[in-house]
Amino acid sequence: MIELREVGRTFAGPPEVTALRDATFGVDAGEIVAIVGPSGSGKSTLLNVLGLLDTPTTGTYHLAGVDTGSLKERQRTALRASTLGFVFQAAHVIAHLDCLGNVTVPLEHLGIPRRERAAMAEKALLAVGLGHRLRARPNTLSGGERQRVAIARAIVHEPKVLLCDEPTGNLDSENTASVLELLESLVSGDRAVVIVTHESDVADRAHRTVKVVDGVAAALAA
Numbered sequence: 659m660i661e662l663r664e665v666g667r668t669f670a671g672p673p674e675v676t677a678l679r680d681a682t683f684g685v686d687a688g689e690i691v692a693i694v695g696p697s698g699s700g701k702s703t704l705l706n707v708l709g710l711l712d713t714p715t716t717g718t719y720h721l722a723g724v725d726t727g728s729l730k731e732r733q734r735t736a737l738r739a740s741t742l743g744f745v746f747q748a749a750h751v752i753a754h755l756d757c758l759g760n761v762t763v764p765l766e767h768l769g770i771p772r773r774e775r776a777a778m779a780e781k782a783l784l785a786v787g788l789g790h791r792l793r794a795r796p797n798t799l800s801g802g803e804r805q806r807v808a809i810a811r812a813i814v815h816e817p818k819v820l821l822c823d824e825p826t827g828n829l830d831s832e833n834t835a836s837v838l839e840l841l842e843s844l845v846s847g848d849r850a851v852v853i854v855t856h857e858s859d860v861a862d863r864a865h866r867t868v869k870v871v872d873g874v875a876a877a878l879a880a
């Protein structure tokens with residue numbers, strides 16, 4: 659699903675900074691891969707490349723069989739919207755919309771017909787265990803539930819890859835465990851999950867770990 663070959667990212671500066679060098683690893687469908695490493699090591703740079711938010715200066719990145727280096731900006735944007743889902747540390751839910759409304763937002767941007775949106779949003783909210791809170795406003799939900807809404811929003815268009823940046827960083831241990839269980843349930847034969855994390859208990863639940871040190875990403879044994 660993801661295939662990086664000798665991917666590097668150098669920021670021109672001055673001063674010039676090579677934030678990522680020679681990253682070579684793959685992520686298969688059905689896998690959860692954790693990206694770990696010290697602060698400033700290049701994890702965000704790597705995640706930005708994986709998320710098609712940034713372009714490598716060297717190497718090749720294939721996503722879902724597409725050589726992303728050959729794409730024009732508009733094609734990158736379309737591939738990002740259709741193939742990727744993003745989960746961040748903060749849920750970033752919209753306060754004045756209920757759960758269904760929040761999860762429907764990306765479908766508007768994807769041009770999904772209005773009549774299909776509610777059913778898709780409801781399905782995603784059911785998948786994250788919030789089928790009973792469809793009409794709830796975010797301020798009536800717990801932090802863990804809000805993060806579930808964010809995850810439902812990230813999977814509503816059924817992306818092949820879910821990219822998560824510290825998805826449990828704001829949660830207590832109980833909610834962390836249940837969000838991890840949820841992420842495990844969302845990996846399937848045609849979906850991969852990538853999690854950037856500082857938390858060793860999160861990394862322990864992944865199938866594999868990629869460690870980034872000083873811009874060098876190395877896949878660790880399972």
Ligand SMILES: Nc1ncnc2c1ncn2[C@@H]1O[C@H](COP(=O)(O)OP(=O)(O)OP(=O)(O)O)[C@@H](O)[C@H]1O
Pocket residue numbers: 669671675676677695696697698699700701702703704
């Ligand atoms: N736009 C940029 N221009 C110049 N240097 C940058 C830029 N973005 C990141 N860097 C540098 O690249 C290196 C890697 O940064 P990155 O944000 O990827 O690390 P990180 O592992 O995600 O850190 P943290 O865990 O603290 O978020 C750092 O030295 C950072 O200062």
